[in-house]
Amino acid sequence: MESVVQRNCLECLQRHERLFCDLPAEALQDFNALKSLAVYPRGSTLFREGHPVRGIFVLCEGRARLSVCSESGRSLTVRTAGPGEVLGLSAALSDSPHEMTAQLLDNAQVAMVKRKDLFRFLHLHREACLQVVNLLSQDLHVAYDRVRAVGLGHSRRTRTPRVH
Amino acid sequence: MLSPYGLDIIESCLTCKTRTERLFCDLPAAALQTFESIKYATAYPKGAVLFVEGQAPRGIFVLCKGRVKMSICATDGKTLIVKIAEPGEVLGLSASVSGKPYELTAETIDPCQVNFVKREDFLRFLKEHSDACFKVAEQLSEKYNTACHEVRSLGLSHSAGEKLAKLLLEWSSKNGEAAKQEPRLRLALTHEEIAQMIGTSRETVTRLFADLKKRQIVQSKGSTLVIRNKGALKLIASNN
Numbered sequence: 001m002e003s004v005v006q007r008n009c010l011e012c013l014q015r016h017e018r019l020f021c022d023l024p025a026e027a028l029q030d031f032n033a034l035k036s037l038a039v040y041p042r043g044s045t046l047f048r049e050g051h052p053v054r055g056i057f058v059l060c061e062g063r064a065r066l067s068v069c070s071e072s073g074r075s076l077t078v079r080t081a082g083p084g085e086v087l088g089l090s091a092a093l094s095d096s097p098h099e100m101t102a103q104l105l106d107n108a109q110v111a112m113v114k115r116k117d118l119f120r121f122l123h124l125h126r127e128a129c130l131q132v133v134n135l136l137s138q139d140l141h142v143a144y145d146r147v148r149a150v151g152l153g154h155s156r157r158t159r160t161p162r163v164h
Numbered sequence: 165m166l167s168p169y170g171l172d173i174i175e176s177c178l179t180c181k182t183r184t185e186r187l188f189c190d191l192p193a194a195a196l197q198t199f200e201s202i203k204y205a206t207a208y209p210k211g212a213v214l215f216v217e218g219q220a221p222r223g224i225f226v227l228c229k230g231r232v233k234m235s236i237c238a239t240d241g242k243t244l245i246v247k248i249a250e251p252g253e254v255l256g257l258s259a260s261v262s263g264k265p266y267e268l269t270a271e272t273i274d275p276c277q278v279n280f281v282k283r284e285d286f287l288r289f290l291k292e293h294s295d296a297c298f299k300v301a302e303q304l305s306e307k308y309n310t311a312c313h314e315v316r317s318l319g320l321s322h323s324a325g326e327k328l329a330k331l332l333l334e335w336s337s338k339n340g341e342a343a344k345q346e347p348r349l350r351l352a353l354t355h356e357e358i359a360q361m362i363g364t365s366r367e368t369v370t371r372l373f374a375d376l377k378k379r380q381i382v383q384s385k386g387s388t389l390v391i392r393n394k395g396a397l398k399l400i401a402s403n404n
Contacts, residue, residue: 068312070320071402078315090305099312122301126294133290133297136304137258143311144236144267147246150319151363152238 007037018084020058020131027125034121035111046102046110047088053098055114057087062108066100079142080105086135092118169209169275174228176200186252188226188299195293202285207277214255214270214278221259221266223282227251230276234268235360245361247310254303260286318363322403327362328372329401336391347391
């Protein structure tokens with residue numbers, strides 16, 4: 001697997017286009033030192049619904065399917081996450097088990113930050129904390145749109161017919 | 165101060181006794197002082213609409229007292245209650261942060277005290293106080309978890325009976341009732357509102373309750389519902 005994304009966040013050319021990654025120099029330097037980078041093959045599971053949280057996963061490259069599952073094993077896709085998105089954020093911040101399963105749809109490069117390191121990082125860097133608030137707000141908009149689509153049969157934005 | 169709606173209004177956040185128990189309100193002194201200077205304490209009667217889905221965000225509403233129904237609506241008028249907000253919750257948060265229209269409609273179901281903060285004041289407050297920013301992130305995370313739970317419940321439950329059983333079990337797990345053999349819960353919502361929580365009709369909810377009572381799985385005592393057979397209710401909830 002070959003990755004086009006830099007291993008060093010400071011040298012990443014895509015970082016300015018990405019909401020979370022576009023951090024001030026000092027915060028970026030700290031984040032770079034905290035993260036552990038890994039390359040995963042397509043089909044890998046980053047985390048499973050109901051499992052305890054280890055940390056957050058920043059998708060540097062590749063896409064992931066985020067889904068919820070019933071007791072009987074039926075699965076429902078909540079959304080597809082793309083490069084630059086941060087996965088496992090809400091579970092990490094609320095210290096609750098993962099509310100979804102994240103499975104990679106492509107070969108992917110992922111930066112992982114442990115929960116306790118993330119907390120320290122966010123307390124130290126106000127800008128990063130604001131980015132996280134922005135990210136969570138966007139995630140919440142998407143989740144409510146999904147509630148609307150599943151519960152009322154259509155999306156407010158697109159008014160498309162129910163697909164499930 | 166006694167308000168027209170029979171509420172004991174908490175005039176100042178600095179002297180609020182319940183503040184330390186609440187996720188957002190338990191702020192450090194400096195942040196609390198700033199928050200106190202930008203908030204407007206208001207009281208609303210039951211049935212008041214704080215904001216409407218699709219409306220441009222004016223600001224956030226911190227619920228001090230009372231409960232608020234958070235719902236989404238289809239163009240044909242069909243309503244889905246996403247959650248019932250409790251005291252301590254911040255409403256209109258994601259819309260105020262992102263600048264996108266309110267995603268939900270917020271309507272009081274009790275007389276409520278609400279602290280309103282204008283969007284621009286709130287955004288400035290978050291920039292200046294990282295502790296508050298962190299608390300907002302925690303609140304948003306909880307709201308996100310609730311939304312995911314709602315997607316799971318609505319999208320993966322087979323029947324209205326399964327959804328109702330799940331809802332009753334969820335309610336009965338609060339207020340220290342979870343461990344009890346026969347947990348009790350106060351049914352504070354009408355059948356119509358329960359129907360809107362599980363995406364079904366009022367008639368179906370009434371029929372399901374009648375069936376649960378007939379099978380002696382639940383028993384009504386005024387507005388209190390006693391779960392007589394938790395095992396049977398769990399079986400219905402797991403679609404077995």
